[in-house]
Amino acid sequence: MKRRIATESLQQSGMPTVAPDVVAAALTSAEYALFAAVGRPRRCYAGETLFRRGDLGTTMYVIASGAIDLDFGDDLVSKRLGPYEFFGELGLLIGDHARSADAIAASDGELIELRHEEFQRLVDDDPERVSHFLRRAIMRVVLNEQSLIRRLRRRNQDLQTALDSLRATAHQLNQTEELIRTDELTGLHNRRGLAQHLAERRRTGSLKGLGLVLVDCDRFKQVNDDHGHLIGDRVLQSVASILRSVASDGDIACRLGGDEFCLLVSADSRDAVLGFADFIVTTTRGLMQVPRHAEPGEVPLACSVSIGACLVDDARDWNDWYAQADTALYRAKRMGGNRVEWQDDAFAAA
Ligand SMILES: Nc1nc2c(ncn2[C@@H]2O[C@H](COP(=O)(O)OP(=O)(O)OP(=O)(O)O)[C@@H](O)[C@H]2O)c(=O)[nH]1
Known part of the structure; x- marks a missing residue:
């Protein structure tokens, strides 16, 4: 048998x-x-x-x-x-x-x-x-x-299958990591993404020659109140697109939360940082003036923004840079918004 x-x-x-x-x-x-x-x-x-x-x-x-x-x-x-x-x-x-x-x-x-x-x-x-x-x-x-x-x-096939499934899992993990450090609404980095980026730059000693541009929408609450949250979201996405268009490889555009954004750019002088900041203010202003014939009512594409800018001191950390740029931003708001203000290191220390 x-x-x-x-x-x-x-x-x-x-x-x-x-x-x-x-x-x-x-x-x-x-x-x-x-x-x-x-x-x-x-x-x-x-x-x-x-x-x-x-x-x-x-x-x-x-x-x-x-x-x-x-x-x-x-x-x-x-x-x-x-x-x-x-x-x-x-x-x-x-x-x-x-x-x-x-x-x-x-x-x-x-x-x-x-x-x-x-x-x-x-x-x-x-x-x-x-x-x-x-x-x-x-x-x-x-x-x-x-x-x-x-x-x-057969063993080879089993190994191949195991390898394929490992690759798929690694791919999913990468995607999940990407999602964790990305702001869902705008696709920019979120705070976690920014923190990872800064940690990596500090590890590789590449924090020199950077400028910080801190951006906050003006009277954004009013946009929501007047036009609803969805239009508010669209305005935030417009501002995010402008920041993204300015960022080169190695720069990072981030939504810090609500209507507050930042851009960390390669720049070794005040003029270079102000160049980026001015571009953002001018472009949002320009977008606000685009005629919107197809839209019923006066639905805004963007809102004006206030910006505080500074050069980054690599001997300090994010909290110091943020406080420095925020001092300038606060001044810009007090002056009516829709403008850029600069903050020197010495002024922040005073
Ligand atoms: N549409 C929308 N609104 C948001 C989102 N996150 C935060 N907000 C709103 O953003 C508004 C921010 O308001 P405020 O912090 O008072 O700032 P502001 O109205 O821009 O005032 P100033 O900064 O002083 O010019 C709040 O009304 C929040 O509810 C979001 O993801 N989408």
Whole structure:
């Protein structure tokens, strides 16, 4: 029954059909009698190692009683062989072959050892039976190799699947991290994103030559009150777009919360920082004047903004820079908004 199943599964797998007795791992009783007549009997004991993977060997073994475990290592399936089954035949057939498995006795038992001299006597005594045995032995090696290749392929596929799923998870994590540091409404960095950016710049020593532009919408509450929250959102998005258009690679535009934004830009002089700030104020002003014929009522595209600007002292931290820029922003608000104010470091310290 076992033999029939083995042949059927081979046919299903598209491999060449082989006679059932060729596939069998056990010797026929005639073969066993022949091998037993010339081989050397040997006792083995549970746990005894007959050979290790990689050992060179020229002896073949037939099991007379007991059981032997073959362990091919590398997570491959181990095999347990019983009476009449044989192993180690490649060593005998091709000479000094590196063993492909550990062979360990699973119980006490009897083995028949065959070395080259004994095998030569077999060939002389019964060449026909030995030739039949040889064909089987070779076919068994081929089948074992093919089954090994199939198992390795399957393992490879499993690994590939695991790798794909790891990649997908890493991608999702990246996306989640991106979401965590991004402001949902405007797509700018949020405070967390800004903090990460600053920590990274401090770590790499690249906080020199920066300017801070602190932006706050003027009378934004009124926009919400007059036109509703959705229009308010759109106005915030317009301001965010202007900041984004100014930021180059390495700069960071951020929504600090509500209607407050900031831009941290590469700039090594007051004029350079003021250039960015003026552009933002002028552009929001310009947007407020764009005619909106398609819109019912006077729905604003933007609102005016107040800006406080300063140069960043890399020996200090965010709280100091923010306080410095905020001093200027507060002044701009007090003066009616829609303008830029500058704050020197010395003035902040005073
Ligand atoms: N539409 C909208 N409104 C927001 C959002 N976040 C905060 N706000 C509103 O923004 C308004 C900010 O109001 P205030 O802090 O008083 O500032 P302001 O009205 O601009 O006044 P000044 O800064 O003094 O010119 C509040 O009414 C908040 O409810 C948001 O995500 N969307």
